[in-house]
Amino acid sequence: MKKAYRCDDCGHEIVQDERDPVPECCGEKMKEIPLEACRDAGPEAARPGAEDEPCEDFTGKQV
Numbered sequence: 001m002k003k004a005y006r007c008d009d010c011g012h013e014i015v016q017d018e019r020d021p022v023p024e025c026c027g028e029k030m031k032e033i034p035l036e037a038c039r040d041a042g043p044e045a046a047r048p049g050a051e052d053e054p055c056e057d058f059t060g061k062q063v
Contacts, residue, residue, distance in 0.1 A: 005030035 003018045007025035014023055014030065022029045 004033045006033045007031075 001018045002015050004013060004015045005023055006013045007028075007030050009026040009028070012025050012030075013033070014025075016023065022032075024030065
């Protein structure tokens with residue numbers, strides 16, 4: 001799962017894995033910002049596999 005962060009001073013934004021430590025920018029820890037709800041898949045809509053893998057349509061055909 002990913003988390004997004006924004007620097008209050010310069011506005012720099014970063015998205016990283018939730019297991020990584022909170023990033024720092026301009027000498028302070030960045031603030032977490034919520035990801036867009038439409039980009040966060042619920043359990044029924046979540047696609048199996050990693051984000052960088054091709055989509056599986058479960059038809060048995062190779063993609």
